[in-house]
Amino acid sequence: MSFLTVRDLSHSYRGARRMWGRAPDLPVLQSLSFDLAAGERVGIVGMSGSGKSTLLRCLMAMGRPQSGEIRCNGRLVVMGRPASLRWYRRVVQYVPQDPVASLEPRMTVAQLVAEPLRRLRIDCDPQSRAQEALESVGLGSQYLSRRPDELSGGQAQRVAIARAIAMRPAFLMTDEPVSGLDMTVRAQVVQVLRDLSQTHGTGIVMVAHDISVVAALCSRTMVMEHGRIVEDRPTSEILKAPHHPHTRQLLEAAPPLVAAA
Amino acid sequence: MMRITRAAIPALSRGITLIAVMVLIGLLPWISGRDPALSILRARMGDQNPTPETLAAIRQQLGLALGPLDHLWNWLAGVFRGDFGTSWISGAPVLPGLVQALGVSLGLMAAALAVALFVAVALCWPTMRRGLRGRDTRSSGVVAACLTALPEFMLSAVLLVVFAVWLRWFPPYGWHGAANVVLPALALGLPAGGLLGRLLENAIAATFHERWIATWAVAGFGKGQIARAVLRRSLPALMPQIGMIIVAMTGGAIAVEQVFSIPGLGRAVLGAASAQDLPALQAGILLLLVNALFIGIVANLIRIALLGRALEMGAMPVPQVLQAAPSRRLWIVPGVVSFLMLVLVVAGLPRDPFTSEYIRLQPPGLLLPLGADGLGRDVLARVAHGAVSTIGMAIVVTAASFVIGIGMGLMPRLAIGPIEVTKATPPTIAALIVTAAMGPSAVGAVVAVSAVAWAPLAAHTAALVTETRAQPHVQIAPVLGVGPLQLLPRSILPAITGPVLRHAMLRLPGNALALAALGFLGLGPKPPSPDWGLILADGLPYVERAPFAVLAPVAALALMSVLGVSLAALSRR
Numbered sequence: 001m002s003f004l005t006v007r008d009l010s011h012s013y014r015g016a017r018r019m020w021g022r023a024p025d026l027p028v029l030q031s032l033s034f035d036l037a038a039g040e041r042v043g044i045v046g047m048s049g050s051g052k053s054t055l056l057r058c059l060m061a062m063g064r065p066q067s068g069e070i071r072c073n074g075r076l077v078v079m080g081r082p083a084s085l086r087w088y089r090r091v092v093q094y095v096p097q098d099p100v101a102s103l104e105p106r107m108t109v110a111q112l113v114a115e116p117l118r119r120l121r122i123d124c125d126p127q128s129r130a131q132e133a134l135e136s137v138g139l140g141s142q143y144l145s146r147r148p149d150e151l152s153g154g155q156a157q158r159v160a161i162a163r164a165i166a167m168r169p170a171f172l173m174t175d176e177p178v179s180g181l182d183m184t185v186r187a188q189v190v191q192v193l194r195d196l197s198q199t200h201g202t203g204i205v206m207v208a209h210d211i212s213v214v215a216a217l218c219s220r221t222m223v224m225e226h227g228r229i230v231e232d233r234p235t236s237e238i239l240k241a242p243h244h245p246h247t248r249q250l251l252e253a254a255p256p257l258v259a260a261a
Numbered sequence: 262m263m264r265i266t267r268a269a270i271p272a273l274s275r276g277i278t279l280i281a282v283m284v285l286i287g288l289l290p291w292i293s294g295r296d297p298a299l300s301i302l303r304a305r306m307g308d309q310n311p312t313p314e315t316l317a318a319i320r321q322q323l324g325l326a327l328g329p330l331d332h333l334w335n336w337l338a339g340v341f342r343g344d345f346g347t348s349w350i351s352g353a354p355v356l357p358g359l360v361q362a363l364g365v366s367l368g369l370m371a372a373a374l375a376v377a378l379f380v381a382v383a384l385c386w387p388t389m390r391r392g393l394r395g396r397d398t399r400s401s402g403v404v405a406a407c408l409t410a411l412p413e414f415m416l417s418a419v420l421l422v423v424f425a426v427w428l429r430w431f432p433p434y435g436w437h438g439a440a441n442v443v444l445p446a447l448a449l450g451l452p453a454g455g456l457l458g459r460l461l462e463n464a465i466a467a468t469f470h471e472r473w474i475a476t477w478a479v480a481g482f483g484k485g486q487i488a489r490a491v492l493r494r495s496l497p498a499l500m501p502q503i504g505m506i507i508v509a510m511t512g513g514a515i516a517v518e519q520v521f522s523i524p525g526l527g528r529a530v531l532g533a534a535s536a537q538d539l540p541a542l543q544a545g546i547l548l549l550l551v552n553a554l555f556i557g558i559v560a561n562l563i564r565i566a567l568l569g570r571a572l573e574m575g576a577m578p579v580p581q582v583l584q585a586a587p588s589r590r591l592w593i594v595p596g597v598v599s600f601l602m603l604v605l606v607v608a609g610l611p612r613d614p615f616t617s618e619y620i621r622l623q624p625p626g627l628l629l630p631l632g633a634d635g636l637g638r639d640v641l642a643r644v645a646h647g648a649v650s651t652i653g654m655a656i657v658v659t660a661a662s663f664v665i666g667i668g669m670g671l672m673p674r675l676a677i678g679p680i681e682v683t684k685a686t687p688p689t690i691a692a693l694i695v696t697a698a699m700g701p702s703a704v705g706a707v708v709a710v711s712a713v714a715w716a717p718l719a720a721h722t723a724a725l726v727t728e729t730r731a732q733p734h735v736q737i738a739p740v741l742g743v744g745p746l747q748l749l750p751r752s753i754l755p756a757i758t759g760p761v762l763r764h765a766m767l768r769l770p771g772n773a774l775a776l777a778a779l780g781f782l783g784l785g786p787k788p789p790s791p792d793w794g795l796i797l798a799d800g801l802p803y804v805e806r807a808p809f810a811v812l813a814p815v816a817a818l819a820l821m822s823v824l825g826v827s828l829a830a831l832s833r834r
């Protein structure tokens with residue numbers, strides 16, 4: 001039984017308004033369908049602009065998709081009043097592409113991580129749960145009272161991850177969680193995600209430009225091009241024998257490290 | 262369905278606002294609670310004691326024994342037939358006279374625009390020349406800033422005193438020939454030209470700093486071609502501001518016409534306001550508003566034509582983002598001005614502004630530093646007390662416009678109609694409406710200026726809200742369980758209050774000047790209040806014998822203007 005089912009999902013952005021007539025629509029996602037099984041680790045790769053972030057935002061019900069439907073355990077996920085989606089927010093969490101900017105600049109790290117626990121009425125002590133989550137990403141108590149502008153890029157990245165995993169979600173959607181980090185921090189973040197998956201059975205969707213990161217974590221890989229999923233198979237098979245020409249291009253562009261992995 | 266209603270909100274908002282304005286103007290006689298029969302009787306028969314029978318007869322004769330709705334309906338139906346009613350004073354139809362007056366006003370506007378254009382071109386000329394020679398294009402902008410700082414009613418008074426009364430180069434009043442046009446056109450055109458020139462100059466200087474200029478120069482384009490391209494690039498972004506400047510001129514023209522006794526629309530409407538001739542007042546206000554709206558719309562159309570496409574709702578004219586920590590030196594001028602103002606207030610506040618203790622027009626002396634006015638009152642005391650009351654009122658206006666501006670800016674789609682109409686309404690016209698409804702008073706002046714002063718703050722708020730909503734930490738809010746209502750205190754209000762408050766404070770001197778202008782025109786505090794505008798108006802008839810009664814309030818107003826301009830300059834860096 002799949003955890004999340006996506007059927008015929010399409011999305012487009014409104015283009016710049018013309019002087020007369022209506023704005024043209026720019027299609028970004030074109031009729032996507034796939035299933036995610038509970039606990040699965042899935043990578044999404046594709047060139048810049050292929051629609052990966054848009055797909056995640058649709059999966060997170062942050063915008064209303066043009067058409068198509070998303071179901072979680074059979075229950076329809078639609079954007080609506082915040083309370084009506086609380087159940088979904090509790091089980092599926094999100095680490096956005098630009099974690100530094102996704103942290104409200106006026107709040108402290110402790111407040112930031114505890115906020116969704118309070119707002120989504122998770123049954124726990126938010127303060128200690130937040131501290132626990134921060135420790136699991138390697139941020140000690142000295143960071144609790146800092147504000148986002150007092151953090152390095154990698155630390156902010158880890159705060160955003162801590163905020164998502166403090167919820168103990170069943171599924172975690174991460175948008176390029178390691179881009180812009182140096183190699184050691186990168187390995188650390190991948191380790192955090194792997195631990196999460198192994199100890200709590202959390203499913204993970206990870207978007208990346210770079211196929212090597214996906215190879216290090218995910219058992220299944222989707223390749224996107226121009227808003228379509230052009231290949232969706234186990235990672236090891238894709239690495240060995242890519243079917244689609246676009247996948248081959250991505251592999252060639254990746255650093256040699258992949259070949260070893 | 263949802264989408265269609267959302268898209269229709271701005272159009273609905275505009276339509277409803279226009280209807281509301283029409284209804285407000287149409288109901289003025291009823292709101293004012295004035296008995297027209299009484300007004301008519303007074304105007305026609307002097308101080309005869311009215312008997313109930315004569316009053317009833319007049320009411321019957323004019324069909325005035327009607328309720329507000331019938332009244333409104335009659336008026337609206339008349340307006341659509343082109344019949345604006347008959348004057349309560351003269352009994353003649355109001356429209357023909359007002360249309361003639363509008364013609365005069367448009368003539369004055371045209372002359373003033375010519376002056377403004379000339380001034381603007383003169384101000385930009387050096388920058389353009391320097392730019393074409395490839396030199397640094399910044400200029401100090403001191404001349405432009407000084408011109409901008411002069412409110413029209415004050416400049417009119419000064420020009421009248423200097424060139425018509427002392428030098429006798431031009432006639433002091435009337436509208437008979439070219440000589441009559443010069444001073445009013447200067448009074449109206451100089452401040453507008455200063456502002457226009459400043460904006461253009463900044464835009465041109467910025468354009469010359471762009472990289473393509475150097476490329477074009479290397480590629481061998483002629484200077485004429487480059488100059489044209491620079492103008493084409495700089496102008497469109499300025500169109501909304503140019504429109505607002507011209508709209509503001511329609512308000513300034515009222516004061517100029519009053520000072521120079523020009524038989525234009527503004528003076529006619531002021532006359533109707535003081536005579537309580539409501540039909541003439543209604544028609545005049547409507548014409549003034551239509552005139553201002555028309556100018557606003559034309560400016561907008563020109564901008565659309567130049568830019569090639571309309572801007573989205575979210576992209577309402579974005580004011581300069583105020584940046585923190587400007588250099589220390591820039592605080593010198595506002596600091597010195599504030600200090601001078603403080604000295605004036607401290608020196609004059611303990612003195613008595615109301616009692617006629619001195620000889621009429623007594624010249625300045627040791628005990629009476631600024632002399633006495635036409636009623637033998639201490640000018641220093643009056644100006645100092647005036648500072649307190651004018652600035653106090655301006656603070657109230659600033660606070661009110663801040664609150665209204667934030668509230669309206671938070672719902673820009675809904676508020677687009679009020680914002681646009683308010684932007685096209687100079688404070689003087691708002692004050693005419695308020696005065697018609699409740700008579701001239703300090704409270705009325707505060708209400709009138711507040712009623713229009715919020716619009717720029719709302720536009721600023723709307724721009725900031727759009728900007729804030731686009732930020733990732735707000736976009737992610739639904740995922741964290743933050744609803745749209747909780748978002749307001751969590752992210753949006755904290756992000757906008759600081760900048761909008763600073764913007765509101767910068768407009769405080771401007772609000773003070775607008776209030777003074779209303780006092781000057783008899784639309785604000787009533788005598789004997791020591792309002793700056795009133796002091797100036799009181800002093801004008803005696804300017805030759807007691808120049809200090811005019812110079813003192815002019816100096817105070819000039820200080821206030823300099824404060825406003827220097828603060829605005831601070832925000833621009």
Ligand SMILES: Nc1ncnc2c1ncn2[C@@H]1O[C@H](COP(=O)(O)OP(=O)(O)OP(=O)(O)O)[C@@H](O)[C@H]1O
Binds near residue numbers: 014046050052053054
């Ligand atoms: N808010 C928006 N308005 C209009 N177009 C948008 C918007 N956001 C994204 N797009 C367009 O949609 C397409 C897909 O964008 P998306 O951010 O999903 O790409 P991506 O695959 O995540 O790219 P990257 O790897 O660079 O993050 C791009 O062509 C982008 O220009």
Ligand SMILES: [Mg+2]
Binds near residue numbers: 053097175
């Ligand atoms: Mg992306």
